[in-house]
Amino acid sequence: MELTTNWYLVLSILVFSIGAVGLMVRRNPLVMFMSVELMLNSVNIAFVSFGTSLNDVGGQMAVFFVLVVAAVEVVVGLALIVAINRRHPDATADDLSALRG
């Protein structure tokens, strides 16, 4: 069986779904971040496979930008978690419920 672009797309959709469901289901902020990373990396798979099938370098170029942005997001996100954990060790997303209405 030959691996066509469609298979890579299916892989990317699977990874994206795992990430999206993980973010909604899990309550640990760190695991939620990892889920976001999964989603962004599934986008990278999609970009590369599209780029290959279109024979266009643009898709691979986009991956660089996505990687950089993902790294930046992690930096900011971890800083936020550290700031919160200083006051509330072992906080989960459910414990953060000062804002309800």
Place this chain on the structure above:
Amino acid sequence: MFAQVDFTPVASPHVEWAGLMPLVILGGGAVLLVMFRSVVKHLPSEYESWVTTAMGPVAVVAAYVLGGIAGHDLPLSGVRADAGDVLFYVGFVVVLAVAAFVVWSLDIGLDTAFTFGVSFAALVSAWMLWIDRITVDGAFNSIGDQLGVDGFAVVFTGIMAIAVGLTALLLDDYIDREGIGGVEMYVLLMLSAAGGVVMASANGLIVLFLGLETLSIAVYVLAAMHSKRLESQEAGLKYFVLGAFSSAFLLYGIAFVYGATGSTNLIAIRSFLDSNTLTDDALLLAGFALMLVGLGFKVAAVPFHSWTPDVYQGAPTPVVAWMASAVKAAGFAALVRVFVVTFGSYRLDWQPAVYVLAILTLVTGSVLAVVQRDAKRMLAYSSISHAGFILVGVQAASARGTAAVVFYAAAYTFLVIGSFAVLTVVSGKGDRATTLDDLDGLAERRPALALAFTIFLLAQAGVPLTTGFVAKIEVIGAAVEARSYWLAIVAMLTAVISSFLYLRIVLAMYVGKSSEEALAAPRTRIPTAAVLVIGIAFLVTVGFGIIPDPIDQLARDAVPQLVAAG
């Protein structure tokens, strides 16, 4: 050995610096400020006030010179001076003196003055771009074909610049009051604005994404900046997680559109969609849907709005003013650029989705707003319903609809900054006193503040002789012209529902009785800078509400265009 290597020269894109000026000013301003403050933590106070006072003239001169680079012929370089030039110099000196006086009399800090100066310079350079390039030569591309400078982008750049200036003035006293000193908030504000400018003028989907992330990441941090309130950090984390979630959706949509059309450049995508009929457009439509979800989160459209009330309630109030005005405006600029302009030939496919989003947003925003007890949450829901109104303009997918979006975004910027400026002042130390009970009897304690807040709320409700009324008329007119009659009717009905919410706040202020503590507490202090913000917002809201033609004309001229690479 090297002689055999065939070096093909790498074609570097043509950079049109003129079109980049506002962006360079905002980004460069942020870098300059953070570098200055990392070297000089505290100036001796007498120098501080001198430098602060000098910021006004420096901003005017900088705006003049940078605007000159942006395409204006500098009169200083002119060979002969005629009466017009002399008048110009006299006017210039007067503006310098006024700027210095204003900054001095406001008694604001150096960082605020600098940020305000940067926003002023960005506004002037955008204005010069407008009068010397856009209205004369038309739109042009700035970096290769990745950034498009058209009337639409320039007007949104102006909105960003104004929002930066007003928010910086609000931050001045807030930072001292809350004891969260530091220059970070100003720097993040300017960086965020730079991202917004990139979004409004992006000609490529990847550029759009980078702009969006620059804008959002700065705002995630801004939302969490109040280190003494757990709510603020919680708001920051919530905004961050949902923002990252939505960015991933947007990006996945971009990947799908790239797969379907073979490019991430908006110009190439549009010419591809205009000249080809796709036999299988599932990929493209999936891309539309995912991008709509991603941008829907950013502009807080229902059902992607759940973060809005929590984040607005928790984040520092001046930051909320920024989020509700500029972040939302940038999101809508991106929506118009991508959907109305680029995917215009597929409008029959995406219009129904926006139609449903608009109705859900209008109804949810106005109904849920009425049952809130906290003024910040109320205004959060009201900002959701305003997003619904702007979506009505997007849904029309016409020149008139786009003009309505521009008008609404411009008018709402002043309205919402004015409203949150009042809340910033009344929220008191700790940024907590924003429930309706705290607003009870505000009219007795602070009549002028209550009056200004009333005007802003009535304008948001769409009362005639305010910009809010004209803006609502514009979007509903665009919807009727596009034959979306039901949408127009729903919009009008929800405007009536949401006026209950505004009247509730007004009633609390005028009919409600001040509690014992409120009367015993020292009178609410209104800083001069906040007076200036509220004054500007008030004048614009009422002034352009009575004479809407200038903004109306500007909005009609602000045409989004995709200029083919030449």
